[in-house]
Amino acid sequence: MPASKEHTLGEFDLIRRFFASETDADGVVQGIGDDCAILLPPPGQLLATSVDTLVSEVHFPANADPADLANRALRVNLSDLAACAAQPLWFTLALTLPEPDTVWLEGFSRGLREAAQKFGIALVGGDTTRGPLCITIQVTGAAERPLTRAGAQPGDLVYVTGELGAGAAALPLVLSGDAGASHWVQARNAFYYPQPQLEAAALIAPFASAALDVSDGLLADLGHICEQSGVGAEVHAEKVPVAELAAQTLDHDAALAMAVSGGDDYQLCFTVPAQSRSELERLVSAGVLEATEIGRVIEGNAVRMLKSGAEWQPPATGYTHF
């Protein structure tokens, strides 16, 4: 609405000072402050782009620390770039806020700036509006040979990077908001500071046949690879690397259930032709890639989970619902 818009812009003009443009970043011809950001894409590469919205009380507690929140918002988006083996270029922020709270904005913009610097991505544009707290970030990266969920073939090996289950194990602790609780620091780090696997993605890009990031849970996400590739998969539960936070805060079976069905890990699940195993194991042995072989791609259309050689169904995890 024109008048309320002027009014809102008046109020929200102050927001600009929190999100300074980074016109010195590579390829950014014009950053924040014009009708559009003007960008020079790296020649000869494809672009990968992904958008995610976080809504207060749906995706995070309303009283979350704003710097933590900014980190999560940017990092989960960067994880989508990692899933495609794209390297970060630039991002935009659409921020809806009930009021221009300068303390909150200071924390949020600081967290965002730190995360952006850490992962080498430039904030090039955005929109700030009045309304219920809602954060939409769109990231764009470049890839010579982007990985997708399609491309897995029967006989390929299934790998995951890092360890799984920390994101889901962290959730009840994060929701409690009890900074004095045991494992609070690990839970906060797992939930708000996931590590987008950009370096791992660059290492596996030359030979992986399919990839995605584990956001909905390993079983569900591997199911997406199967669906898009027209294959099935077989996973050995014992081989799934369980995150320390899950192992320390839950009994063995619950921790394993979190690792296979929990979400929010932002590790990569990827498939590799069998003839590339030695090359992959070389990267793992050299300590440059943390990845574990957990199963293989088979004919079919479903993910089978095996434990001690028998078909196994992970128990319902019973997370706290928001």
Next chain:
Amino acid sequence: MPASKEHTLGEFDLIRRFFASETDADGVVQGIGDDCAILLPPPGQLLATSVDTLVSEVHFPANADPADLANRALRVNLSDLAACAAQPLWFTLALTLPEPDTVWLEGFSRGLREAAQKFGIALVGGDTTRGPLCITIQVTGAAERPLTRAGAQPGDLVYVTGELGAGAAALPLVLSGDAGASHWVQARNAFYYPQPQLEAAALIAPFASAALDVSDGLLADLGHICEQSGVGAEVHAEKVPVAELAAQTLDHDAALAMAVSGGDDYQLCFTVPAQSRSELERLVSAGVLEATEIGRVIEGNAVRMLKSGAEWQPPATGYTHF
């Protein structure tokens, strides 16, 4: 949150069927359905990108027709591409909805599809979340020589495309929601179906020195050009083309005030070096460009409004606030 996310995705999976991917669009290697959209930017061109959020009850009435709303959401973003003389390539949609209302979604997706086809832009990705109704669209276009707000020089002529004041005059009618009211159709068209000036932008791009779209109101927007270009401007109120809807529904002074201070017109305001006037007038005479010379760029840093040769301050417009 993992569990609520699964839950939400379950509910919202149905949304996918409303927003089919357009993988046959130029440069779209992978549309909706993977972690990222994979895009091939046109070689040798710059990209222009802009993001805007519309929040229910802040930017539009909650009971707005969803097809109307989709049109407005996409068209106001396309207007930012026109402001930079960029031609549309692709866009993403981050849609937050209280519940997956299939009737609403059918209307919204139909409106979005129609607008996207009309302006030749492909929906390549998005995110759907549960929460208060909120629509974020990010458009990307390509430009060989993008126009910005900087570049106006003293002596340049100031032009606007089309007519001004319709957006602001439409607002009280649109807010009334009274489809039986006199001028309802014109008001609805002005507010929900603004015409992004993409063709005009392509015509003026070779010789315009600065440009933007009139979203905050002519005076405020021309002020943005002055600020970014380090110049002043002088506008003759009598020369400002007043939209029919404003002229028909308001007295002469109020209509003029809407034209110079109202917002939401999505026409272009641009500056042209004096030596290009004849070329511009030729386009206007030939009927391919609708543009009116309304003033000139001067030394200084402010916009001066003249009426009958004397300094003139438009009266406060007193729009309905949302």
